[in-house]
Amino acid sequence: MQPSSSNEMWEGWSTMSNQVYNNPKVNLLMKSRAVQYLNGHPVVALAVMLFCAMAAVPVGLFVLFALVTLVMSAVSFLFFEGFLLFVGAVSLTCVLIGVAFFSVVASSVVAAFYVAISTILNYYYPHLTKTEKEHDKDNGDKMTHNSTQ
Structure with a gap:
């Protein structure tokens, strides 16, 4: 490495860190009691930083697992509901055909019995199924038949 490039990198790093520290929100955070305590106790600050870094992976995996489980349960619920609707539709079709x-x-x-x-x-x-005209005609025929005898 050339010394001029490391100096340029150092200058870039220091200007970037000055911009971050000059930010009012970061400045307010740096004045909090917890940050002042961690500035005074670097071993505790290192332990907190390691804990945060090492806890990020399991927490991230757990959140990923929870999201995947949620998505899978929603998708499987839709498939299960679709399956139940299909079974219900097939059952209804069978009942209606029956x-x-x-x-x-x-x-x-009933028609055959009728x-x-x-x-x-x-x-x-x-005589139960004849119409009134046929009934009157038959009665007239009987009268004429009776009178001729």
């Missing part, structure tokens, strides 16, 4: 089949069969059975019963009634009791 109801339609039952209604067709039941109406066919036809059978009406045929039996027409055969054994024809």
